[in-house]
């Protein structure tokens with residue numbers, strides 16, 4: 319369980335870039351069998367949002383924010399033994415940020431949630447060009463496409479991606495999410511057929527499970 323005290327200790331360690339202290343806290347939570355979605359949202363996402371607010375208020379430097387991001391990215395590897403142990407069920411998702419979107423932590427977590435649920439979650443990372451995205455879809459023929467957007471400045475690129483995907487892969491369901499939608503814009507993309515705005519990885523997991531065929535036991 320993530321108590322306020324534990325969260326406070328984690329944030330303090332993150333802000334000074336003490337990855338050993340952060341790793342010890344994450345390991346303790348994983349040993350206590352914390353749900354990965356809870357770990358991602360209530361510890362990592364929450365602390366990175368707080369890092370962003372501190373940076374915006376000029377209370378920490380850009381360098382401190384970069385270190386916190388780098389430490390958080392490294393901590394995801396502690397979850398991978400759990401992810402790698404999950405059997406795969408022959409379902410595939412392509413997960414990507416659109417062109418000019420450099421925030422990649424959320425997208426990586428989304429790919430992990432697919433993997434945790436037995437899907438192959440291919441994460442293309444930050445700033446993926448539309449041509450590369452379309453080529454990967456053609457290559458992997460995913461059952462779902464998930465696009466992540468953190469700033470509303472990315473809306474043009476997102477719309478361009480949705481329109482191109484709709485033209486070339488008319489049946490491919492597209493999920494879009496990320497904190498850009500906290501500030502609106504969901505109605506714009508929701509108007510496209512087969513496109514759904516998904517606001518959290520908890521909601522995402524419900525969608526994944528509804529689209530998974532489990533082997534008879």
Ligand code: B12
Nearest residue numbers: 366367370419420421422423424466469494495496497516
């Ligand atoms: C780290 C960071 C950066 C790093 C990113 C590095 C990296 N490797 O990712 C760098 C330095 C590149 C960066 C750059 C910029 N940033 Co920045 N950044 C952040 C920061 C501090 C943390 C981002 C993060 O990792 N969050 C944690 C993740 C886990 O949360 P998340 O992305 O929301 O993802 C979760 C959910 O949204 C969901 N999710 C995400 N995607 C999807 C997709 C689907 C399909 C689903 C279902 C769910 C889902 O799942 C995740 C887990 O729950 C945020 C602060 C914040 N509030 O997040 C600012 C923030 C996002 N940045 C901001 C800004 C302004 C910028 C810059 C414009 C700054 C500048 N002047 O250059 C540039 C833009 C660059 C670009 N073109 O993309 C603003 C955006 C404000 C706005 N209204 O748009 C923020 C909010 C900071 C702030 N408070 O002002 N940034």
